[in-house]
Amino acid sequence: MAMYINGTGCISHQNTIDVDDFFENSRIDLLPLLPTQEPDYKDYVPTNMLRRMSHIIKMGVAAAKISLQQAETENVDAIITGTGLGCFEDTDKFLKTIIENNEQLLTPTSFIQSTHNTVAGQIALLIKCHNYNFTYTQQGLSFESALIDAAMFLNENKNSNILVGGLDEAIQPYYDLLVKAGHIKKQGDVITEIEKNKTKGFCLGEGASFFVLSTKKNKTTKTQIKGIKTFTAIKGSNDLQNKLTAFLQELNLSVDDVNLVLSGNSGNVEDDKLLNENNKHFFSKTDIAYFKTLCGEYFTASAFALWLASAIIEKQKIPKALTQEHSNKKDLKNILIIDQYRNTEYSFMCVSSC
Amino acid sequence: MVFVTGIGIISAIGKNVSETLSSLLESRTGIGKINHLQTIHKDNYVAGEVNYSLQELENLAGLKNSNYNRTTLLSLLATQEALISAEIKDISTHRTGFISASSVGGMCHSELLYKDFLERKPHKNFIDTHYTGSHATDVAKHFGIIDYVTTISTACSSAANAIMLGARLINNNILDRVVVGGTDALCKFTFNGFNTLMILDKEWCKPFDNNRKGLNLGEGAAYLVLESERVVKAENKKPLAILSGYGNANDAFHQTASSPDGQGAYAAIQKALEVANLSPIKIDYINAHGTGTANNDSSEAAALQNIFKENIPPFSSTKAFTGHTLAAAASIEAVISILSIQQKTIFPNLNCVTHMQDTKLFPVTSLQKNAELNHVLSNSFGFGGNCSSLIFSKN
Numbered sequence: 001m002a003m004y005i006n007g008t009g010c011i012s013h014q015n016t017i018d019v020d021d022f023f024e025n026s027r028i029d030l031l032p033l034l035p036t037q038e039p040d041y042k043d044y045v046p047t048n049m050l051r052r053m054s055h056i057i058k059m060g061v062a063a064a065k066i067s068l069q070q071a072e073t074e075n076v077d078a079i080i081t082g083t084g085l086g087c088f089e090d091t092d093k094f095l096k097t098i099i100e101n102n103e104q105l106l107t108p109t110s111f112i113q114s115t116h117n118t119v120a121g122q123i124a125l126l127i128k129c130h131n132y133n134f135t136y137t138q139q140g141l142s143f144e145s146a147l148i149d150a151a152m153f154l155n156e157n158k159n160s161n162i163l164v165g166g167l168d169e170a171i172q173p174y175y176d177l178l179v180k181a182g183h184i185k186k187q188g189d190v191i192t193e194i195e196k197n198k199t200k201g202f203c204l205g206e207g208a209s210f211f212v213l214s215t216k217k218n219k220t221t222k223t224q225i226k227g228i229k230t231f232t233a234i235k236g237s238n239d240l241q242n243k244l245t246a247f248l249q250e251l252n253l254s255v256d257d258v259n260l261v262l263s264g265n266s267g268n269v270e271d272d273k274l275l276n277e278n279n280k281h282f283f284s285k286t287d288i289a290y291f292k293t294l295c296g297e298y299f300t301a302s303a304f305a306l307w308l309a310s311a312i313i314e315k316q317k318i319p320k321a322l323t324q325e326h327s328n329k330k331d332l333k334n335i336l337i338i339d340q341y342r343n344t345e346y347s348f349m350c351v352s353s354c
Numbered sequence: 355m356v357f358v359t360g361i362g363i364i365s366a367i368g369k370n371v372s373e374t375l376s377s378l379l380e381s382r383t384g385i386g387k388i389n390h391l392q393t394i395h396k397d398n399y400v401a402g403e404v405n406y407s408l409q410e411l412e413n414l415a416g417l418k419n420s421n422y423n424r425t426t427l428l429s430l431l432a433t434q435e436a437l438i439s440a441e442i443k444d445i446s447t448h449r450t451g452f453i454s455a456s457s458v459g460g461m462c463h464s465e466l467l468y469k470d471f472l473e474r475k476p477h478k479n480f481i482d483t484h485y486t487g488s489h490a491t492d493v494a495k496h497f498g499i500i501d502y503v504t505t506i507s508t509a510c511s512s513a514a515n516a517i518m519l520g521a522r523l524i525n526n527n528i529l530d531r532v533v534v535g536g537t538d539a540l541c542k543f544t545f546n547g548f549n550t551l552m553i554l555d556k557e558w559c560k561p562f563d564n565n566r567k568g569l570n571l572g573e574g575a576a577y578l579v580l581e582s583e584r585v586v587k588a589e590n591k592k593p594l595a596i597l598s599g600y601g602n603a604n605d606a607f608h609q610t611a612s613s614p615d616g617q618g619a620y621a622a623i624q625k626a627l628e629v630a631n632l633s634p635i636k637i638d639y640i641n642a643h644g645t646g647t648a649n650n651d652s653s654e655a656a657a658l659q660n661i662f663k664e665n666i667p668p669f670s671s672t673k674a675f676t677g678h679t680l681a682a683a684a685s686i687e688a689v690i691s692i693l694s695i696q697q698k699t700i701f702p703n704l705n706c707v708t709h710m711q712d713t714k715l716f717p718v719t720s721l722q723k724n725a726e727l728n729h730v731l732s733n734s735f736g737f738g739g740n741c742s743s744l745i746f747s748k749n
Binding site for chain 1: 393394395457459461464465468469471472476481482485486487488490491494495500502503504505506507508509515519522523526528542543546547549550551602603604605606607608609610617618621736737738739740
């Protein structure tokens with residue numbers, strides 16, 4: 001069954017709101033912390049609601065609104081989100097006050113906005129959507145879980161329009177915790193060719209990417225999602241190759257049909273080993289681009305990759321910032337996204353023209 | 355059709371199904387003095403604690419130096435019982451998934467280690483196990499479940515959504531068998547959160563009583579094993595119940611409060627009835643969400659009145675036994691609903707004495723035996739407007 005992308009909205013480290021130049025003027029400015037470029041949120045959210053919203057809620061609601069506008073729809077039959085970290089800013093605020101004030105003088109605002117489903121709930125409130133509403137949190141597979149649910153929902157409810165998003169925030173206190181835990185790349189170790197890294201750690205990114213999906217093609221349709229699959233364990237290179245072969249077979253595609261691979265290298269030499277090995281052998285003749293050079297590493301970076309893949313096919317252009325070869329000659333039909341999170345959770349997604 | 359072939363539970367009223375059943379049959383609440391949670395409020399409030407320390411829980415699970423937090427250990431223990439109850443010896447014989455639910459995951463460790471972590475040295479139990487989905491990764495790995503693993507976090511309706519998702523994964527032929535449920539450990543974070551909202555009753559909660567003052571928090575975990583018709587037939591299994599209906603909707607009214615007319619609850623129940631292909635009159639008993647807060651109970655009562663009109667089935671909230679176990683509540687109450695069907699017994703809504711003024715509804719307040727229960731509805735609602743309902747039917 002087809003899953004058409006009829007609208008997208010993305011807030012990321014790049015300018016993904018005004019994408020006419022499609023990163024023509026953007027540069028890769030990898031730093032250990034890669035915050036989003038903020039739009040003027042007033043364009044998307046009523047000011048009275050905006051005041052109380054944390055960073056992730058603003059990003060999520062705005063990206064959702066943009067995707068709905070693009071799809072020329074005001075309401076949907078389902079809202080499904082995935083977030084690995086949840087609403088950390090509010091969680092952190094409430095937690096720190098508990099610790100610092102020894103459980104006294106607390107106010108409820110940050111607590112009530114700390115639950116993982118806050119963004120999906122706020123979108124429902126904003127567009128008055130009483131329909132199906134789900135929030136997933138499974139580290140690096142949070143967005144993929146939402147997308148698998150979306151595919152089932154469209155299968156169960158033909159002719160429906162649904163909103164699916166992946167989002168995570170990289171606020172300073174979280175970054176500080178990751179630095180302390182040794183997960184963040186040291187400033188001097190950051191190199192722009194992410195796949196050539198010889199050091200540990202990653203650059204922390206953040207963002208929100210939303211999609212209006214439907215079984216029906218219409219005038220706003222951009223691309224389609226052909227397949228999605230997740231794995232919680234990969235046993236080495238052979239296992240990964242077997243799983244990739246099976247995935248492509250299920251979609252009736254061969255390796256030669258894949259015009260571009262978006263590879264989820266995080267820049268951590270240990271975590272990327274398997275991906276690099278796989279890419280070298282399995283995709284020796286296929287163009288490979290490393291999307292986390294644009295958005296950084298975060299739990300739902302794969303949602304950014306899906307946005308990017310869809311935009312590349314729609315514009316028939318691979319952004320300069322993404323590839324040295326800059327091959328915009330051939331017909332871009334199928335893009336395969338292979339993502340990994342700390343070399344434990346893997347996912348495949350295939351985006352195709354329609 | 356989706357069958358329930360195994361159940362496992364741990365909460366304030368027992369560390370397994372048989373202890374839980376005894377407490378329910380003897381109307382013995384698990385809510386009392388706070389012993390394990392190190393909060394400054396411990397002497398002023400009651401809660402439904404699982405009566406074991408972290409070390410004791412680890413011993414119960416037969417583990418040593420696992421470094422698992424309370425949320426993970428509760429999840430592991432209930433999952434273990436569910437798998438044994440379903441007589442599953444080899445996970446790999448069918449496509450098997452693990453769908454869990456939690457509201458705060460590793461917070462029970464995070465809140466103790468955060469300060470030390472920043473000021474001194476990193477601790478292995480933080481930050482990598484803080485994530486709400488971390489417990490699912492660990493528990494699935496422990497039991498060798500690999501075909502699909504995910505976690506749902508929709509506040510107090512989480513486990514209902516995990517159960518619903520499991521059924522849909524089977525109905526969509528993605529899985530043959532799936533362990534579904536939720537887990538939440540008591541922690542200072544949620545305790546203080548609910549306290550600042552001023553919806554905690556300092557004494558035993560009184561769901562659906564006119565003088566109700568709020569909820570009691572609890573902790574625990576419960577899981578069901580769901581299996582497809584094909585697996586049940588092939589293995590000649592005797593299912594405990596059928597998961598016949600499920601519905602999910604959003605109240606879209608307020609971030610934390612429920613709408614006065616219970617619009618979201620109404621829609622969730624309506625959808626569950628549609629999936630089960632049942633008219634409201636067929637429901638024999640409702641295990642209500644019934645938290646004991648003024649807002650929830652009147653909103654839920656309004657929704658029940660709108661669905662069932664004059665024929666409201668017997669209903670009770672069992673939260674006065676277990677406390678409100680948040681993301682685990684719906685799976686704990688799913689197990690209790692299944693026990694109701696099996697035992698032909700309606701477990702009472704404890705502590706309810708005075709009729710609510712704004713409605714004619716009054717729950718079952720004493721144990722009702724010999725109740726022929728063919729279809730039981732279980733409701734769960736949460737922050738963010740999330741409302742979910744499940745229907746369990748006699749096999």
